[in-house]
Amino acid sequence: MNAERPATPQGTAMPVRSDAQRNAARVLAAARRAVAANGLDVSYHEIAREAGVGVGTVYRRYPERDQLMAVVLSDILTELIDTAHQALDCDDAWDGFSTLFSGLALRTAQNAGLSGSLDQHGGPAVAQQRHELLDLTRRVVERAQVQGRLRRDLTWQDVLRLTGAPAVQGCVLGLELDPANGHHVVLTVLLDGLRTG
Incomplete structure (x- = not known):
């Protein structure tokens, strides 16, 4: 899944940082593993721990559960x-x-x-x-x-x-x-x- 590209004031898309892309992929992969193991009620904290990122990274990528x-x-x-x-x-x-x-x-x-x-x-x-x-x-x-x-x-x-x-x-x-x-x-x-x- 492609990471979202924030728009510049001129309306052109800025390139997404490679570390942000990696974190997005890690969050999704970790979420799949966590849901597989624990079901759909798995917490963001568990997903963040599985992904090796801070819980804020998960919330920034997916503000709504x-x-x-x-x-x-x-x-x-x-x-x-x-x-x-x-x-x-x-x-x-x-x-x-x-x-x-x-x-x-x-x-x-x-x-x-x-x-x-x-x-x-x-x-x-x-x-x-x-x-x-x-x-x-x-x-x-x-x-x-x-x-x-x-x-x-x-x-x-x-x-x-x-x-x-x-x-x-x-x-x-x-x-x-x-x-x-x-x-x-x-x-x-x-x-x-x-x-x-």
Whole structure:
């Protein structure tokens, strides 16, 4: 994302200092990591600490909290929308479906921010992206079902709900579980169960 360019009295754009550009990139990257780990209620102090900058730097770049959350969520949704388009472009509907399902499942497992209310935190632009992703997901699921590659006894909403399964992690009955390995195992089992034949 480009840093804002302040206008000079003559109305021409002044070049943005390279350290300001670096700080802006660090703040956004840190915000993504912090939201992934802690959800959408993460504080500016946590983001600043993660970025290695003062909290004032975060406030100067994003005076309103909703601005920063919208940028973070839009970044994530843009990646998932791109994955969904790639899935629709696959000749084999199953390959496309498994690509999108895996992307959604792993992103959800790795990002606590996706479990929050995206419309509430992201504003109209994020709400539009969320609806676009949902529509693309429906199309990917239905295409795989039409080609006979995906079970027909599930709705696309059921399939979407299953993408949250690999997010279960931590401790079960006192046994510490390895999240990375757990995501892979659960994802493999889910895909095996969804595929026809």
